[in-house]
Amino acid sequence: IILSAINASNDIATIISTRYSNLKKNMIENIALEENIKAMEEYHSLCLASLKERKYSKAYAYALASWSLGMVYYSEVMRLVNEPAIISVFFFFLLIPSVFFIERITLQFEGLKRLFTILIIASLILVIFYFLHPSLRLVANIPIAYLGLSTLLFFGIVGIVLTKSAIEMGSMIRRKILKHHVVERERTSIIIHSVHVAMGNIRRRKFLSILLFLTIIIIVLSMVSLTSIESFVTLKRTELPVEARYNGIYMRKGMKTTKDFLSYSIIEYLRSMVGDRGAVAPRLWYYPQSVFGDQVFAYLEAKDKKTVIYAALGLSPGEFKYNELFRSSIVEGRGFDEYDYYACILADKVSEKLNVSVGDWVWWQGMKLKVVGIVASDVINSYLDLDQESIMPFNPNLMVATLKKSVPGGSDSYVPLSASEVLILPHNLVKRLGGHVSSISIYLKEEGEDIARTIAMSLDLEVYYSYNGKVSLFSRLPAYEFRGLAFILIPLLIGSGTILNSMLNVLKMREREMSIYSALGLPPSGVIFLFLGELLVFAFISTLVGYTLGLLFNHILKAFNVLPETFIVNYTSMAVLFSMIFAMAATLIPSIYPIYKAARLVTPSLARKWELPTKPRGDEWEIPLPFVFTNILEAGGALLFLYEYAELHKRETVEKFIIREVKFDPEVPSVDIVLSLAPYEAKIITKATITVIRRGDRHFLDIMLRRLSGVYDTWVLSSRNFIDAIRKQLLVWRSLKPEMRREYIDKFSSKRFK
Incomplete structure (x- = not known):
């Protein structure tokens, strides 16, 4: 495959740009994502320009950068495509009970006339929704989702009817066996009756009901049209009070399982990204095969002596060329160069134990290795990188013991080995042995914050960046930006107060009605259902109408350039759910106290259950x-x-x-x-x-x-x-x-x- 990385970069850039342009035409935007897409397109343009100039290394680097960023932003673009579809389905779910409530409150037809009226009202609302909301134009299979939801509702109703019939059959059998001694609670009937009573109360008190409807509709309308919620992926920068040992970039993962290690492809990506601005220095860990599944070690032999080595650390030549501590740790010989392969560096304690020096040969796992350098164990052991962690491999035997449950797990199970227990090898040899990339350092020749940001965004890693003695941590995280919320908090509180006052007035007017229900045996829970049924009717209808009017209001404000250019229309699920939560909360929370007062009218006593008046005396x-x-x-x-x-x-x-x-x-x-x-x-x-x-x-x-x-x-x-x-x-x-x-x-x- 010719130029596979460049072709992949071109394909992902084309897909993202085309789909986002289509979203933007339908008033679905994300300013932060738009800026990120521009950065991706800039890398792609640099890739094509470098390819035209036959600078293939730079073209490959820019292609990998564009490709990796595109994979991140593609999910964000698809979220903008999918979430309006989810809202459309949710709107349809909200529509089903609302049109039933609207028909019962206003027209009250019966039979087929009632069914046709409900279908006509639902169709009119859906037509309005089609012109106001882009989901039906963006996603072709939304009608299938509507059909599926309708089918699910139909089977749900059939299931309820069958379940109720089965319950009635069981009750009939119980009454036949137990005669008049059956105790039954008709909660379902109470709930259904409470909804019918609620709609009847709304019809009787037209003026008060209209005020409540308008209050909740205005709350939802203001949440949709005057507020904006934008979600995006951003980078968080944290300044760390640690010592910067070098100018560069450092990254690693958990390293407690094989899934936590970095992949080899990242090394090539970073080399292409950095180019001649610095050197990429991967560090690899390799563990020998365990002995009978118990101990992990291999003998390092020289002449007639040997010592135990628990792991190998793979280092690149750049560590000894650009890292002052590694250079200062060498007490004899040199570090690795690009030509070293069957070579090794020993800790001073290992060289003393084996009685070897630079230029001697040692044997480890069937390989004959030449000693090219000896390092001070104390210096290597004390080295902490930018994350304040040792670069040495973990003790494998503690991890094996933890897996066998012979010692408790926890942070003590991941203890780094000493330099005298580790063999330092060239990273290419450790790679061939099957080692894992534990961490990567990039030694920069110049300022490179842009590289650190690109790596953190594209690879979703915690990236440490140090320059001029300062260390920063870049991490990718989702973020949300709220606009306009402060302007509607006071109206929201006023609306909640209006609902509270209205519900207290309703309670005062219906005290006699509550007394009649109490005389007929209605429990406090029945009173709660009566009030909740009325509140849910208000909430469903008002939220449906308020959201629809909010979308219409947005279109009008956009058409007359009233809203700022940075304002994002609320088509995303977070915005709608936020509006719904506020609407429900503004309706239900102020009504808790009136509902409590209504329940007390039915059972004035504080005791809700019968308590035994006596206690046993002996037996x-x-x-x-x-x-x-x-x-x-x-x-x-x-x-x-x-x-x-x-x-x-x-x-x-x-x-x-x-x-x-x-x-x-x-x-x-x-x-x-x-x-x-x-x-x-x-x-x-x-x-x-x-x-x-x-x-x-x-x-x-x-x-x-x-x-x-x-x-x-x-x-x-x-x-x-x-x-x-x-x-x-x-x-x-x-x-x-x-x-x-x-x-x-x-x-x-x-x-x-x-």
Whole structure:
């Protein structure tokens, strides 16, 4: 393949430029990305100019720079393409319930007329959205996404209907088995009813509803049209208070796994990038093969002596040419030059142990190596690069022990080796052995901040740059810029206050209505659903209308050049989600207090659950139940109802107890029950006696529990489930129709007075 890097650079530059131009025509822009694309195109132009002048090395360097930057910016351009499509799908999702609410509030048709009306309203809004939002023009398969979402909604509705039918079938079977003793909560019906009631309240209070709609619409409109959110990739520069040992650039990764090492292709890229402005000096690590998977080492031999070497460090000639510390560390001989291959540099302690000097030969892993230099171990061990880390390889045996769990993991597992445990080889030889690039230094002859920035942006590495004694760290990170937010904070607070005041007024006007719901048995959660249903109707419709009007307002302001050129229209997902969050928050947060007040109207007491009024005394526990009966016959009917409930639970059911024995005595009257309490493996058996107690002219029910077996603390906890089940059955008794209660009262009367 001829000029593959240049062709790749040309292709990626053409794709990015074409797609961004198309985005810009549709008012989708990103100023920071646009500047970055210009930098990429500049490198590409320099590449073509160098190629025309037959300066192939420079052309290759510029091609790699343009190519690497293009790979970064391509993802940013595709994000600008994809996010409007995501917003379009989200808009359609918002549209589906909103058009239903709009039709119910305004027209209220029935049958097919209602269906056609909803479809017409949705179609009109989508046509308006098509001309205001570019996603339908940029992404051809958006209608398929709409169809998929509609299909998903359809199957969701079918699933809900089938699930509800299955639940009703199960409830029917339960009622057949348990008769009138089934306790059911129709939360789904309450939620659906709350939405219908909410729309009815909106219709009845037209003026107040219009004010709330306008408030939320203005909040969303201002968020969309008067604020701008721009996301981009930028470089963060951090000044480091460390010593600069040389003028240059340094980069590395984690190096704790093979995935953390740098690739060899980066070396060629950096050499092409730097050119004659400096020298690229890669550092490579190589570990010998482990011995029986336990120890990692290889013997370095000379004459009749040997020593253990745990790793090899590959260095380039540039280290000894441009780095003063490496030059000063040489106590004998020289550093590597470009012609060295089967050569090595030993630490002074190793040379003393082997009794070798410069010019001698040593053997390591079957290779005969010539000693060209000896370095001071203390100097090499004390060397810290720009990141304040040692360049020496990590101790492999500590890492192996960590993997085998024989020593704890952590930072102590990655300890650098001493120079006396490492063999220094030419980097080309270490590369052939299979070594990994641990870090790279670039020794610059002149100022090169532009190179450091380009490397950090294109390779997504933390890049250290030092010049004239100062060290900086460049790192790539995503950033967001908000414009216009300060101008709408005060209107946003005013709008939230308006919503709070409106909801308090609604609460005041509906106190009587809440009292009626409370008399009909509506729990506090039902009141919350009523208010939340109304708020969600406001939020959905207002957000849909506000976002659409915001887009229209943007087009008008752009057409008359009211907005500044740097203003970015909110087509991105972050902007829309930000608007949605603000709209929902501005609607729901001010309504928390009114909803709390409404729930208190239904249950004025602070207690939301029934608490047991007594505590056990030893193995006995007497609990008075909070129910009052006017005469002995009514109390006896309720007792007979509980007896029937106990008879039905002589087998395992969903309740956390099993009835063993049950006896009804109409004379006392009372019900004696012997039952096992969950957990059944704890063998908790208790006797419960439910008795009618007369106090004055009224009658009450008391439960007396006696522990027969089982751990005391477990008995106390498990008994609460049985007591609560009896209490709920008496609530069911209260909810029965009068003729049903009369049947039980008559049965009790016939047993008592037979």
